[in-house]
Amino acid sequence: MIQISSLLWKGSLVGLLAVILGAFFLWPGSTPGIKEFPQAEYDFVIIGAGTAGSVVARRLVEGTNNSVLIIEAGGEPSWISSIPLLSPSLQMTSADWGYKTVTQARAMWGLNDQQAAWPRGKVLGGSSSIYYLIHTWGAKQDFNDWEKKKGCTDWSFQNVLPFFQKSEAFTSRKKQTGHRGYKGPLHVSEFDASQSPVAKGFLESARDAGLDIGDLNGELELGAMPCQSNIHQGKRWTGFQAYLKPVLGLPNLDVVIETVATRLIFEGKRATAVEILKIPTGDVQHVRARKEIILSLGTVGSPHLLLLSGIGPQKDLESLKIPVVASIPAVGQGLLDQLNVPMYFHLSRPASITTSKVRSLGQMWNYFVKGKGVLAESGIEALLRAPMSQSSLDPALFLMLFNMGSVNADIFAKIANFKDDAFRTSFPDSHNDSKEGFIILASCLHARSRGEIYLTSSDPSVAPVIDPHYLEEDYDVKCTIQAMKLAARLAKSEPLRRLGVKLHLPDYSECSQYNQTMRDPRYLECWARTGGITGYHPMSTCRMGSDDNPDSVVDSKLRVRGVKGLRIVDGSVFPSQTSGPPNAAIVMVAERAAEFIMEDAVSDT
Ligand SMILES: Cc1cc2nc3c(=O)[nH]c(=O)nc-3n(C[C@H](O)[C@H](O)[C@H](O)COP(=O)(O)OP(=O)(O)OC[C@H]3O[C@@H](n4cnc5c(N)ncnc54)[C@H](O)[C@@H]3O)c2cc1C
Structure with missing residues (x-):
């Protein structure tokens, strides 16, 4: 909260007014349907009320006789979390697990101890309650690869399309083309690029570079578009808001919060119950599932609980004296994350969001009274997906335009774990609240x-080790440098140049031996290794795959191999990355999974 006040309303009367108005307009009130303690038994027990868990819970309870319990480690989202522009201030609060990676040898050189801060949501809505709201499906080819290359039966783009459509309510600024969903629970709005000279310039520069401008969700594989976000009427629209909140209070759904699942209990090979710990009281309880247990704890939480419960690499489990239920070497392995390199651009024209504009009375009024203005947007205004070379059709490079240069050092340095000097040279105008500029994340x-x-450790309260091995493959370095060069090229083209855009080349002490120029590949590599931070999109630690694939943890219906009554539904099951931030695709996976669960429940009776 201290950080938030320093961002917005440091000692100003405007701040006080905003807080009063904010509390009045946004305070959610007490939430019905949240129980102190669960019953002893349900048909289905879902662990994790994040993006995926919220979807599965809604689909399993709505219009059915299923009794369902959903267990969440975190609490209720704060009112401040509904303000889109304030997403970064939610990290390192009680709504964040606050993980850190281990020291990275080949990356994160600009971070303290070369360790990346790794936020994950610990709150109803999970990571979607703290995320940056970007809504991207991924490319069609991603899902076709899931089916053809990864052996995931019936996961081609044609198979998954109806579930994307079912999930979303897309409000387009242009004529609706029909390939999107318009009646689902998840609101998707499109940034109005005509209001932002920088976004307009970015899109025009992309067009000048030969890219199409259109819809990257289901229409274009490559190209650029104004950002689409899960924002509705100026507020963050999370998995919780979209899916779980509307069914809270139904008699067949119980929700417990501030409760961690510490172990799964098996009878033979069947998962029958969950051991839970109520955090505030320390009470331990077992809850039985008559039909199925669904793990939706996310990319860190799901492998963590499987390992604690004896499902994972046999040797590792034995060394920690955890009784082995099923030996699955791939649990926790194959972790993928996107690494973002923030590139700062000076602007000589007043065309960006600045901290002083955000704090102005006009913006406060605009937001708290009308639900509009810069606070009602995430700051990410446009996205671009491009191939590695002109002869390729594969999406490889990704750029996100964050139209804010004067990022608050108190927040941004801390949430990424930047060293002071590396932060200062990455974001040279962070000390100046009214300096115009923007960032492209490459x-x-x-x-x-x-x-x-x-x-x-076999102690559930000890966080697992997270080692992403960033930039260890040469391809990743080459590809990241290509993305950085593309960003620099766009900034030089006329539509952005006329706004007085100039790329800032950071002066990292780690890179002092190289020529500070976009033409020196060694400098660019060093920049990526020093200034790069997590893309916040970890996945694939419990991958889906064909029965003969030793790298898979779940089958094509997301059932955990080697046991019964246990399924995983979250970002950990992605067999490979999707071409963009993954939240919308996780919602799609969960929509599909809910159908699998219902079908299997019927065929079991
Ligand atoms: C800062 C940030 C920015 C991001 N920006 C974007 C973006 O703009 N667009 C996008 O598409 N994606 C973005 N992402 C990624 C996206 O939010 C996640 O990929 C997605 O929300 C993951 O969904 P999930 O269901 O797999 O897991 P989560 O949503 O993380 O849900 C897991 C839930 O399980 C709970 N849990 C974990 N362990 C236990 C336990 N033992 N007992 C009980 N409960 C437990 C957690 O508290 C959490 O609520 C961002 C992520 C972060 C952190």
């Missing part, structure tokens, strides 16, 4: 470096 969509998550 990344490689399909990084090949694979990381891992593993245990050092």
Whole structure:
């Protein structure tokens, strides 16, 4: 909260007014349907009320006789979390697990101890309650690869399309083309690029570079578009808001919060119950599932609980004296994350969001009274997906335009774990609240470096080790540099140049031996290794795959191999990365999974 006040209303009367108005307009009130303690038994027990868990819970309870319990470690979202522009201030609060990676040898050189801060939502809505709201399906080719290359039966784009459509309510600024969903629970709005000279310039520069401008969700594989976000009437629209909140209070759904699942209990090979710990009281209880247990704890939480419960690499489990239920070497392995390189651009024209504009009375009024203005947007205004070379059709490079230069050092340095000097040279105008500028986040969509998550203790309160192995594969370095060069090229083209755009080349002490120029590949590599931070999109630690694939943890219906009554539904099951931030695709996976669960429940009776 201290950080938020320093961002917005440091000692100003405007701040006081905003808080009063905010509390009045946004305070959600007490939430019905949240129980102190669960019953002893349900048909289905879902662990994790994040993006995926919220979807599955809604689909399993609405219009059915199923009794369902959903267990969440975190609490209720704060009112401040509904303000889109304030997303970064939610990290390192009680709504964040606050993980850190282990020291990275080949990356994160600009971060303290070369360790990346790794936020994950610990709150109803999970990571969708703290995320940056970007809504991207991924490319069609991603899902066709899931089916053809990864052996995931019936996961081609044609198979998944109806579930994307079912999930979303897209409000387009242009004529609706029909390939999107318009009646689902998840609101998607499109940024109005005509209101932002920088976004307009970015899109025009992309067009000048030969890219199409259109809809990257289901229409274009490559190209650029104004950002689409899960924002509705100026507020964050999370998995919780969209899916779980509307069914709270139904008699067949119980929700418990501030409760962690510490172990799964098996009878033979069947998962029958969950051991839970109520955090505030320390009470331990077992809850039985008559039909199925669904793990939706996310990319860190799901492998963590499997390992604690005896499902994972046999040797590792034995070394921690955890009784082995099923030996599955791939649990926790194959971790993928996108690495973002923030590139700062000076602007000589007043065309960006600045901290002083955000704090102005006009913006406060605009937001708290009308639900509009810069606070009602995430700041990410446009996205671009491009191939590695002109002869390729594969999405490889990804750029996100964050139209804010004067990022608050108190927040941004801390949430990424930046060293002071590296932060100062990455974001040179962070001390100046009214300085115009913007950031392009450059990344490689399909990084090949694979990381891992593993245990050092059988004690559930000890966080697992997270080692993403960033930039260990040469391809990732080459691809990231290509993305950085593309961003620099766009900034030089006329539509952005006329706004007085100038790329800032950071002066990292780690890179002092190289020529500080976009033409020196060694400098660019060093920049990526020093200034790069997590893309916040970890996945694939419990991958889906064909029965003969030793790298898979779940089958094509997301059932955990080697046991019964247990399914995983969250970002950990992605067999490979999707071409963009993954939240919308996780919602799609969960919509599909809910159908699998219902079908299997019927065929079991
Ligand atoms: C800062 C940030 C920005 C991001 N920006 C974007 C973006 O703009 N667009 C996008 O598409 N994606 C974005 N992402 C990624 C996206 O939010 C996640 O990929 C997605 O929400 C993951 O969904 P999930 O269901 O797999 O897991 P989560 O949503 O993380 O849900 C897991 C839930 O399980 C709970 N849990 C974990 N362990 C236990 C336990 N033992 N007992 C009980 N409960 C437990 C957690 O508290 C959490 O609520 C961002 C992520 C972060 C952190």
